[in-house]
Amino acid sequence: DxxxxxxxSMDCAEGRAANLPCNHSxxxxxxxxxxxxxxxxxxxxxxxxxxKNNETNEMASLIxxxxxxxxxxxxxxxxxxxxxxxxxxxxPLANDYKLSFGAGTTVTVRA
Amino acid sequence: xxxxxxxxxxxxxEMGQEVTLRCKPISGHNSLFWYRQTxxxxxxxxxxxxxxxxIDDSGMPEDRFSAKMPNASFSTLKxxxxxxxxxxxxxxxxxxxxxxGNTGELFFGEGSRLTVL
Numbered sequence: 209d210x211x212x213x214x215x216x217s218m219d220c221a222e223g224r225a226a227n228l229p230c231n232h233s234x235x236x237x238x239x240x241x242x243x244x245x246x247x248x249x250x251x252x253x254x255x256x257x258x259x260k261n262n263e264t265n266e267m268a269s270l271i272x273x274x275x276x277x278x279x280x281x282x283x284x285x286x287x288x289x290x291x292x293x294x295x296x297x298x299x300p301l302a303n304d305y306k307l308s309f310g311a312g313t314t315v316t317v318r319a
Numbered sequence: 320x321x322x323x324x325x326x327x328x329x330x331x332x333e334m335g336q337e338v339t340l341r342c343k344p345i346s347g348h349n350s351l352f353w354y355r356q357t358x359x360x361x362x363x364x365x366x367x368x369x370x371x372x373x374i375d376d377s378g379m380p381e382d383r384f385s386a387k388m389p390n391a392s393f394s395t396l397k398x399x400x401x402x403x404x405x406x407x408x409x410x411x412x413x414x415x416x417x418x419x420g421n422t423g424e425l426f427f428g429e430g431s432r433l434t435v436l
Binding site: 242244249250251252253254257299304305306307308309310311 | 323361374423424425428
């Protein structure tokens with residue numbers, strides 16, 4: 209399974225955009241990139257996913273590089289409620305139920 | 320939609336006692352997952368059910384752990400006998416049928432925090 213690398217932590221100012229990087233240099237051609245987040249004392253929550261093209265939904269935008277070796281999750285206007293651990297996950301096709309959650313990035317949004 | 324419902328939310332028990340955690344998946348979802356989360360090991364997949372059938376239980380730590388899904392709306396995770404190292408937050412998640420228009424996302428419950436003394 210392709211592995212992901214994320215910075216352990218980052219701070220962001222409230223109201224500003226938060227850009228969360230993720231490296232997945234061994235990703236296979238048909239593997240999707242998924243992002244989840246986990247707010248303290250809650251279960252993980254799906255944010256967005258993509259294959260090749262950039263994606264946007266009501267929560268965030270996902271930018272995937274052309275070579276697919278890295279991606280960036282963008283929270284356009286971070287709020288205090290966005291403080292959470294963010295997980296970047298590459299989902300294998302053969303066993304598509306296996307989401308391997310790494311350590312993620314702890315994002316702290318400051319007022 | 321009530322989401323994935325887990326009970327109990329908190330459980331404190333003594334070593335050697337039996338622990339049963341319960342999960343009600345989202346109605347209509349055909350896949351169910353049990354995860355365990357600890358500070359040391361993060362989130363680990365314990366077992367995966369599809370259409371009530373266990374598909375992959377390779378993450379179940381040892382024979383003390385067992386999971387059942389007697390019907391589409393209920394699953395249990397049992398630990399017998401429990402040990403202090405089983406202390407963790409146990410999450411249940413469900414997923415709808417994969418396919419066009421389906422994101423394949425997992426919906427997680429709030430978790431059951433287990434403390435074994």
